[in-house]
Amino acid sequence: xxxxxxxxxxFLVLAALCLGTALLTDRFLSPVxxxxxxxxxxxxxxxxxxxxxxxxxxxxxxxxxxxxxxxGCTAAAVMLEWGTGAGALAGIAVGCxxxxxxxxxVTKLDLNPFIATLGTxxxxxGFTLLLTGGRPITGEEGxxxxxxxxxxxxxxxxxxxxxxxxxLFVGLWWVLHMSSYGKRLFATGGNREAAYLAGINxxxxxxxxxxxxxxxxxxxxxxxxxxxxxxxxxxGEFYELMAIAAAVVGGASLYGGEGRLEKTIAGVLIIVxxxxxxxxxxxxSYWQRIAIGTVIVAxxxxxxxxxxxxx
Amino acid sequence: MxxxxxxxxxxxxxxxxxxxxxxxxxxxxxxxxxHGLVGENGAGKSSLLKIITGIYRADSGEILLHGELFAPRxxxxxxxxxxxxxxxxxQVVRGMSVADNVLLGRWPARAxxxxxxxxxxxxxxxxxxxxxxxxxxxxxxxxxxxEAQAVVLARELAAGQARILILDEPTASxxxxxxxxxxxxxxxxxxxxxxxxxxxxxxxxxxVLCDEVTVLRDGSVVAHHARGGFDEAxxxxxxxxxxxxxxxxxxxxxxxxxxxxxxxxxxAVRAHAGRVTGLAGLLGAGTGPLLRRGFSPxxxxxxxxxxxxxxxxxxxxxxxxxxxxxxVLPHLDAMTAALxxxxxxxxxxxxxxxxxxxxxxxxxxSLPARALSGGNQQKIxxxxxxxxxxHTLLLDEPTHGIDVAAKRAVLGLVDEFARKGGAVxxxxxxxxxxxxxxxxxxxxxxxxxxxxxxxxxDFTEARLRGALGG
Numbered sequence: 001x002x003x004x005x006x007x008x009x010x011f012l013v014l015a016a017l018c019l020g021t022a023l024l025t026d027r028f029l030s031p032v033x034x035x036x037x038x039x040x041x042x043x044x045x046x047x048x049x050x051x052x053x054x055x056x057x058x059x060x061x062x063x064x065x066x067x068x069x070x071x072g073c074t075a076a077a078v079m080l081e082w083g084t085g086a087g088a089l090a091g092i093a094v095g096c097x098x099x100x101x102x103x104x105x106v107t108k109l110d111l112n113p114f115i116a117t118l119g120t121x122x123x124x125x126g127f128t129l130l131l132t133g134g135r136p137i138t139g140e141e142g143x144x145x146x147x148x149x150x151x152x153x154x155x156x157x158x159x160x161x162x163x164x165x166x167x168l169f170v171g172l173w174w175v176l177h178m179s180s181y182g183k184r185l186f187a188t189g190g191n192r193e194a195a196y197l198a199g200i201n202x203x204x205x206x207x208x209x210x211x212x213x214x215x216x217x218x219x220x221x222x223x224x225x226x227x228x229x230x231x232x233x234x235x236g237e238f239y240e241l242m243a244i245a246a247a248v249v250g251g252a253s254l255y256g257g258e259g260r261l262e263k264t265i266a267g268v269l270i271i272v273x274x275x276x277x278x279x280x281x282x283x284x285s286y287w288q289r290i291a292i293g294t295v296i297v298a299x300x301x302x303x304x305x306x307x308x309x310x311x
Numbered sequence: 312m313x314x315x316x317x318x319x320x321x322x323x324x325x326x327x328x329x330x331x332x333x334x335x336x337x338x339x340x341x342x343x344x345x346h347g348l349v350g351e352n353g354a355g356k357s358s359l360l361k362i363i364t365g366i367y368r369a370d371s372g373e374i375l376l377h378g379e380l381f382a383p384r385x386x387x388x389x390x391x392x393x394x395x396x397x398x399x400x401x402q403v404v405r406g407m408s409v410a411d412n413v414l415l416g417r418w419p420a421r422a423x424x425x426x427x428x429x430x431x432x433x434x435x436x437x438x439x440x441x442x443x444x445x446x447x448x449x450x451x452x453x454x455x456x457x458e459a460q461a462v463v464l465a466r467e468l469a470a471g472q473a474r475i476l477i478l479d480e481p482t483a484s485x486x487x488x489x490x491x492x493x494x495x496x497x498x499x500x501x502x503x504x505x506x507x508x509x510x511x512x513x514x515x516x517x518x519v520l521c522d523e524v525t526v527l528r529d530g531s532v533v534a535h536h537a538r539g540g541f542d543e544a545x546x547x548x549x550x551x552x553x554x555x556x557x558x559x560x561x562x563x564x565x566x567x568x569x570x571x572x573x574x575x576x577x578x579a580v581r582a583h584a585g586r587v588t589g590l591a592g593l594l595g596a597g598t599g600p601l602l603r604r605g606f607s608p609x610x611x612x613x614x615x616x617x618x619x620x621x622x623x624x625x626x627x628x629x630x631x632x633x634x635x636x637x638x639v640l641p642h643l644d645a646m647t648a649a650l651x652x653x654x655x656x657x658x659x660x661x662x663x664x665x666x667x668x669x670x671x672x673x674x675x676x677s678l679p680a681r682a683l684s685g686g687n688q689q690k691i692x693x694x695x696x697x698x699x700x701x702h703t704l705l706l707d708e709p710t711h712g713i714d715v716a717a718k719r720a721v722l723g724l725v726d727e728f729a730r731k732g733g734a735v736x737x738x739x740x741x742x743x744x745x746x747x748x749x750x751x752x753x754x755x756x757x758x759x760x761x762x763x764x765x766x767x768x769d770f771t772e773a774r775l776r777g778a779l780g781g
Contacts, residue, residue, distance in 0.1 A: 180647040183632075187640055190631035197606075197627055198640040198695070199613040257631035 010266035021277040050216025051243040057209035058189035058256025066124040068236030071221025076137040076231030092218035099214020103207030137231035151226030190257025315378035317506035323372035332358040340506040347517035350527035351714035352684040365389035393474040395467035410434035410447035437469040457489035514543040577760035582734035589749030590738035597758035618696030622708040630681035686717025754778035
């Protein structure tokens with residue numbers, strides 16, 4: 001019984017956080033603020049969902065922040081020449097490419113995921129700054145109108161930028177928790193040798209997780225470009241840390257083999273709402289970092305404690 | 312014999328959630344005597360050891376150490392009180408020297424600087440006390456398992472002037488000669504007045520070594536015998552609570568065609584439909600790698616109808632995945648519906664039948680595999696290959712480290728598989744298992760095939776031992 005309640009910790013924490021904030025400040029539930037929270041959570045949610053795939057596979061990807069910037073700049077640049085659709089696809093393709101590179105480094109060269117993606121993180125950021133000259137990409141008359149609308153408009157009261165992770169969530173949740181591929185991913189992360197001995201091509205599975213992650217970082221890059229109405233070569237910093245933190249706060253195991261997509265979303269919302277709450281209560285932004293860091297450590301500690309109890 | 316026991320446990324109780332691990336266990340260890348502790352997996356042996364060594368605290372009951380009440384606050388306290396534990400998985404620092412490991416954390420130092428000469432001298436002394444001839448300057452990683460175990464023994468005894476020595480399954484990874492060496496070491500300890508608590512699945516060892524034996528079942532002491540007052544069959548009956556018949560005798564299985572041939576220097580190991588081919592070899596004889604090579608790459612072998620059970624469950628089981636998912640893992644392609652959907656209903660249906668047939672406990676396919684005992688985990692690994700059309704099984708020490716009842720169950724499964732026309736190669740260091748089950752036995756030493764014997768008048772342990780050089 002207690003275990004079943006502990007399983008729901010991320011949702012309970014999120015509910016308590018929302019309730020507490022709503023009681024402390026009436027501005028929290030105002031439509032404007034809720035819209036803000038959703039917008040802030042949207043880009044992060046997409047990155048964190050991709051990260052969840054890699055973490056479940058037993059890996060780690062710290063290159064996603066750089067990928068977000070590279071994808072956003074690529075999307076903006078291509079869009080100015082060939083239109084919105086081509087630009088968005090190009091941005092996502094860049095993400096897939098970086099993901100494939102990470103996958104190859106981790107499986108074929110058997111590099112430690114931390115080191116391999118640290119390398120791509122720096123290299124991808126370097127290329128982005130080099131090709132843009134460090135300047136934002138906006139074009140002389142700005143990015144195409146439909147793209148700007150995507151970053152600004154709403155559909156049935158919800159921003160398009162928020163619809164994106166909602167739709168992706170449905171598809172990714174199915175892949176992760178309902179498909180045979182999902183089983184292979186969990187098996188590979190839970191015990192790679194055992195998965196291999198059960199006939200699973202573990203290299204392919206692991207590499208695919210990095211491609212999912214890169215693709216999601218690509219989508220997030222396009223979304224961010226729409227929100228900022230430009231491709232920003234310095235954007236996306238710390239996204240990798242926030243995404244990993246969200247997955248961990250949501251209960252994913254950094255040892256691999258464990259995680260739930262809906263809990264990662266709860267983790268994203270916990271981090272965003274916490275920041276928002278402190279903002280509304282006029283807490284110094286430096287304190288916000290301290291608070292979020294504390295939550296991450298607390299989540300990891302709670303996970304250890306739960307595991308220790310379980311056995 | 313001293314007036315009070317070196318250690319006495321009285322009516323220990325311990326529960327984990329709803330599971331009652333110990334239901335009032337009492338135990339006495341006497342100085343200079345060896346006490347055997349046996350029981351099936353999950354009988355409460357580990358819980359008892361962990362309470363005595365201060366890792367857990369009992370819910371009720373008490374422990375007396377040399378007649379005085381003893382409630383260790385943690386493993387360090389128990390160690391300082393003279394209780395030493397040699398766990399199944401050795402805790403050593405492989406990158407350091409033997410001397411460093413013998414005095415781990417207690418290196419002789421002056422002003423924060425380790426004194427290398429004193430370190431070597433003290434370590435040598437500790438090793439000599441056990442009559443060990445291991446150079447203390449060697450790197451720990453260069454030692455064999457048996458040597459490393461001896462070093463841990465020396466460390467544990469040196470650390471707290473141990474009066475009580477607990478060994479958890481110390482012989483599970485040892486060759487026969489090494490077991491003999493360990494036993495003479497323990498004999499020496501007993502001569503020095505140390506009380507030994509010896510936990511083992513190998514009942515013949517208990518009979519040879521121990522002055523008395525306590526049998527645990529479902530958290531209670533169900534039997535207690537003094538030396539000479541028990542035999543292996545009796546212990547097995549005490550442990551399982553039922554009469555065990557003889558091992559499955561191989562007979563009446565007609566030989567079919569060869570399904571797979573594993574080449575090795577000196578010949579080849581062949582599996583025949585309807586037959587069990589025993590593969591005998593001591594640790595390091597090369598039987599494990601031979602089987603592993605026969606299952607390569609796994610994906611292709613599985614498609615060709617060959618299954619493989621590695622010697623360590625940890626290499627085959629995915630602890631985070633459910634029992635059901637662990638079983639269907641090699642069959643995912645067959646369990647995949649349109650759009651790549653995992654067909655959970657088909658998986659549930661095929662797994663339910665297997666769980667019933669193999670008597671997996673608890674019979675809940677949604678539990679994570681890590682929640683099950685070792686014997687039941689082994690059944691899950693077997694269940695994988697009993698599903699679908701597998702004609703050949705390569706089994707590497709499939710009864711290693713599981714209790715008597717689970718062992719019988721596994722041997723029964725192997726026999727049944729062969730009777731239904733399957734081919735089995737069964738590697739084991741336990742020769743009586745092979746002699747009882749196999750139709751032919753191939754003996755290996757140093758990676759090469761030494762002998763090949765078929766069932767007949769010459770099918771004896773003596774001849775097998777000769778071939779193995781053990």
